[in-house]
Amino acid sequence: MARVIVDVLPKAEILDPQGQAVARAMGRLGVSGVADVRQGKHFVLEVDDSVDDAELERIAETLLANPVMEEWIVRRERNGQS
């Protein structure tokens, strides 16, 4: 078994209303110095050895992310393959 983390974020060019709202709220709370916020999704998958990197990539691309407007990063937390 391995733990796989998939982070999905709106593409840099795509408007991220949620991230913008959070960034503005920081300003109102008196926090300065935060130039930009992007809000995404964090998936934690417990997978067995039959799931290889290509399969993970496929899962991320076809299910977890919407490639039209999101980008993603897949990384394995255990088993040494990152």
Next chain:
Amino acid sequence: MTARIGVITFPGTLDDVDAARAVRYAGAEAVSLWHRDTDLQGVDAVVVPGGFSYGDYLRAGAIAARSPVMGPVVDAARRGMPVLGICNGFQILCEAGLLPGALVRNTGLRFICREIRLRVEADTAWTSGFEVGSAITVPLKSGEGRFVADAETLDRLEGEGRVVFRYAEPAPNGALRDIAGVCSTDGRVVGLMPHPEHAIDPLTGPGADGLGLFTSVLGRLTAAA
């Protein structure tokens, strides 16, 4: 003397016009409060209306709960001023720590808009005009209306008689123990997901059951004065 009830508008608040109308229908003066206000203009009670304050980005109600106007609202509520949070207003009061629990996404993952029957289960500042045990019909319209809290909190709320409204049918949003609304320990801060301000006139809603919340608080304010 006419009671003055504040209605807060945050950017993204939607049902402020409706809440103000309900206040007027009940016979009080509606006072507009702006999210940047730090002064409540001496109002006798406050309604935090529904909508999508700040887009409900981050979490529903999270950003509004930390906006300037909520400081004095929390202080006044702790001193016993009646506060009613409807839908997004309920979410804001939970995020502000005035009410226990949280509102999360409906179990069906979809926005639900329909008329619904609620049972009134507690005598509070906002429900004193109702018989405990009576039923009212009001619209429910929300995507994140599922009330959740840990079992201990739920037991405590039920034990202390702080469940104010319960869905009279299985909660369509999956709310734990079918809870639609709760109150503070002193029964003066009430939050509920359904919209009593949209049930004040049979022309535009399922009836006028919702008006009872606004006339209830007026009765309390007059009695106190």
Next chain:
Amino acid sequence: MTVQDQATGIPPLDTVANAAATPEHEQPYAALGLRDEEYARIREILGRRPTDAELAMYSVMWSEHCSYKSSKVHLRRFGETTTDEMRRHLLAGIGENAGVIDVGDGWAVTFKIESHNHPSYVEPHQGAATGVGGIVRDIMAMGARPVAVMDGLRVGPLDAPDTARVLPGVVSGVGFYGNCLGLPNLGGEVVFDPTYAGNPLVNALCVGVLRVEDLHLAFASGVGNKIVLFGARTGLDGIGGVSVLASETFGEGGEGAGRRKLPSVQVGDPFAEKVLIECCLELYRAGLVVGIQDLGGAGLSCATSELASAGDGGMEIDLDQVHLRATGMTPAEILSSESQERMCAVVTPENVDAFMAVCERWDVTARVIGEVTDGEHLRIRSAGEVVVDVPPRTVAHDGPVYSRPYARPDSQDALQASTTAGLARPGTPAELAEQIVALASSPQLASRAWVTEQYDRYVRGNTAAATPADAGVLRLDESSDRGIALAIDCNARFCLLDPREGARLALAESVRNVASSGARPVAVSDCLNFGSPEDPAVMWQFAEAVDGLAQACAELGIPVTGGNVSFYNQTATTAILPTPVVGVLGLVDDVHRAVPHGFGAPGDAVWLLGETADELDGSAWAGVVHDHLGGRPPRCDLAVEARLAGVMADGAARDLFSGAHDLSDGGLAQALVECAVDSRIGAAVTLPPGELDPAAALFSESAARMLVSVPAGAEADLARLCVEVGQPAARLGEVGGDVLAIAGVDPLDVAELVIAHAATLPSVLDA
């Protein structure tokens, strides 16, 4: 010349001077959708080659979507058939962002339908959401407060694999945006048909209310006045999108004039739009706006060229002042960006500070980006250099106009010859009951609650009726009882059989729906969805439908106030059913007197107004029971339709009706079922008198019919009213009980009908 900067990958600025000096430079006009002769025309207008930025502007503004180049010659019919009498109450008509109708007491109403079809196929949620956002901004740009939305959705068969992606996504997008904006959704249509698989139609309607004196139009006048861009920042959204999206090839697209591969999807931020609405309304109230234009398709290209050409003619813009969300955007990209939630205003210099203060109060970003000048030049600078210098009218209005060839297809005869005459009709009470339930539970006619329960109908507290009522009814203002009614309709199956008659029937049905509430129809907005205009058969459908609709509006005396054309809705050679969606606005003198939907109280009489003929061709019965589409649509006599609408309005004013429902898809059978289901009460009725067999009496879709409930004391008055105006009417029975008992048909339990009607959509969409 387009040698890229090795370090940044950004091409050097293509200035006007540079363009004049490099006439031989090759430009990718074909990839931008321009034809050889169109490009040659641009060079002729400018007397040189266009700069990259100019090419981007012309290509997007001369696209089908923006220029109406294939439809213009036909759309003129609407103007030609509109008489001064019909224009009497029009404050603004076709050509403005939306039509505006004077409704009395100093109030005006503006409404419009617009399509967002292809984007809703690419990304259903965002496509539909930004469709709602766009039409709402059109309404705001008239100076109105948007007060309600409706939507007409058309997708592939309910059980088609892609429908499971498209429909829930579109519904969540419409709901997300409209709910967050706080606009009640009054209803609309959901239609399933195989031709919409791969070509979903998302037609969004918005209605707004304004005081007559607040009417704002899009023009830039007053030399020295400032141009203010306000709202969301400008990013790399939908660059080149309009041209590419309105093109029949669905390739990756999105490359536009830009250098990079950019997303063609726009993300909507309804929160930003809600704030923008309130900000705009405050600006209007304060009298700070001379002219205003929303930024939609074609972004700043469209806003600047349209504002300038509708005003004094000249404008100077400095792109360095545009508040950007992305770095390193080229002038062409800034001009083509379709970032949402932006508006462009013309403001007098002395009001700029006050304007900015209002924007600041609402946390809305605003920048002065230019000013109105005299002369005929729209001049745009970037980094101090002139990158655009064009006569604005040539961009906004003098685009190409095509008279595309059109011809009635040979297959039309065979289609019309394939009538329902030979189809087996049910005869026994059990068969009739079985087919009534089959229709009521078919995807075509089943309850739309799965969709409409995702939309807020209550917000703003003025909704007197919403779906499943035939028409949405809205109180205009709390201080008066005046209201409006709205409906959108199109039976595209009828339009395939006969596009001219089908368009007339779409208008007739929409009028009837509005009339069912007792409202008086006053104005029309349309959304004309068709296949490729380059196919003569499609162009024939379009020409027929437009001409039919224009003449029908003239017959009824109600004007088309605006609308939208969407072409290229086709997959390979298969076009969608011709779908001219018609929205009708009606006026209600007293919302408290509006006729409720469905059956009235127990004991009330059930009457059928109108005459039923044996008209099953194209019907829901033929489609659901026999999978058949052929023959000729029902006859459409608009004088008869107008008479019925008059009876409804007069009867409503005299409180003669306790309930009403128009007859359309599924005929009398479906109307009875829907009344019983929606009012949760039964009825005992006979079939209308006459020679018709029971199947025809129940399932025929003859036009100009209405099922009404009449309180006992009002029957004599209704009978008298019908005689006075020659309205055919028959008493069918009475409301009451928990069974729908139709003479000659096995009784139908209302509770079972409710379940059968409700279960269909959830059974597939929640599976």
